[in-house]
Amino acid sequence: MRHLVISDVHANLEALEAVLEAAPDHEAVLFLGDLVGYGPNPNECVDLVRRLPGLTALVGNHDLAALGLIDSADFNDVARAAALWTGEQLTDESRSFLSGLKPALSQGEIYLAHASPRDPVWEYMESPGQGPPNFARFKQRTCFVGHTHIPRVFEEPSGVRIPRPGESLALHAPPRRIVNPGGVGQPRDHDPRAAYGIFDAETGGFAFRRVPYDIAGTQQKILAAGLPAALASRLELGA
Numbered sequence: 001m002r003h004l005v006i007s008d009v010h011a012n013l014e015a016l017e018a019v020l021e022a023a024p025d026h027e028a029v030l031f032l033g034d035l036v037g038y039g040p041n042p043n044e045c046v047d048l049v050r051r052l053p054g055l056t057a058l059v060g061n062h063d064l065a066a067l068g069l070i071d072s073a074d075f076n077d078v079a080r081a082a083a084l085w086t087g088e089q090l091t092d093e094s095r096s097f098l099s100g101l102k103p104a105l106s107q108g109e110i111y112l113a114h115a116s117p118r119d120p121v122w123e124y125m126e127s128p129g130q131g132p133p134n135f136a137r138f139k140q141r142t143c144f145v146g147h148t149h150i151p152r153v154f155e156e157p158s159g160v161r162i163p164r165p166g167e168s169l170a171l172h173a174p175p176r177r178i179v180n181p182g183g184v185g186q187p188r189d190h191d192p193r194a195a196y197g198i199f200d201a202e203t204g205g206f207a208f209r210r211v212p213y214d215i216a217g218t219q220q221k222i223l224a225a226g227l228p229a230a231l232a233s234r235l236e237l238g239a
Contacts, residue, residue: 001054005181005197005206007032007114007146009049010062011039011086012185012235015194016048018213019184024198028054032146032181033103033114036090037062038082038231039185040221046094059101060114060147061121066090067098070121078228085227109201111138115147117178124148125178131158135176142171142179144199149183151195151208162189165210172204179206192238 004026009016029052036042037060049057064070065083067090072083090098104113104120116123116130117137125134125145131154134143153169154160156176163169171177182195189195193210200206219232 001028001201002026003028003030003054003199003201005030005032005144005199006184007181008034008060008149008183008185009036009039009045010034010183010185011036011042011045012194012213012218013039013041013044013048014214014218015185016045018211019194019196020048020052022209022211023196026198028056030107030112030144030199031055031057032112032144033058033060033101034062034146035060035098036066036086036094037079038227039218040225040227042066042086042089043091043094046090046097050097056105056107056112057101058105058112058114058120059098059103062086063098063101064103064121067095069099078230081228082231085225106138106140109140109142111140111143113143113145116145117143125152125154125180126160128158128160130154131156131160131178134178141176143177144197145178145180146183148180149186149188150180151182151189152180154178163208165191165193165208167208169206170204171199171206181208182210186235187238190238192236
């Protein structure tokens with residue numbers, strides 16, 4: 001079965017639509033959390049994702065903040081303003097969908113966590129020393145995470161690297177890995193294109209993918225909504 005692997009949409013409808021249009025045929029979707037927050041189209045993105053075929057979805061820290069389930073005081077000023085704005089926009093249907101999700105779960109032979117297996121809501125997986133304690137938290141060969149908005153591969157016990165766009169992995173072969181496909185709606189690796197992955201559960205193949213989208217259109221909507229201007233400007237920088 002082929003899976004589309006996506007994370008950190010952050011209410012960026014243009015980026016999400018570009019990914020869905022560019023992705024090859026797939027039977028299922030793995031969504032790793034942070035569907036809302038930062039961007040101008042929270043309800044439209046929730047509605048689109050919740051209708052995707054074969055969906056397995058997680059909740060992220062920005063989703064939880066918009067729902068009022070975690071304290072947005074832990075966010076920086078820009079993220080806090082966006083979380084409060086998003087919370088005011090969410091429909092009952094959007095709230096119901098997001099409230100029913102968990103930040104981590106097992107999906108057969110893979111493990112999914114929004115941030116990390118050790119701390120699925122908050123931990124940013126970035127450095128080699130984070131590998132060993134996180135590999136100890138799951139038994140499967142592969143774990144998919146999001147949260148950092150940067151494509152990254154951890155290899156057991158403590159290897160870590162940033163893959164090239166288009167790079168492929170053989171996840172059925174050793175070593176065990178923790179894989180981040182990057183962010184759809186707010187990339188932070190200085191490549192503004194939306195990031196996603198394609199995972200073939202039968203062969204174990206995983207491919208990192210990028211696709212351009214209408215950044216200017218999203219920026220205009222961010223400003224029109226009265227969200228912080230920094231949320232618009234960062235999109236063209238991929239930062």
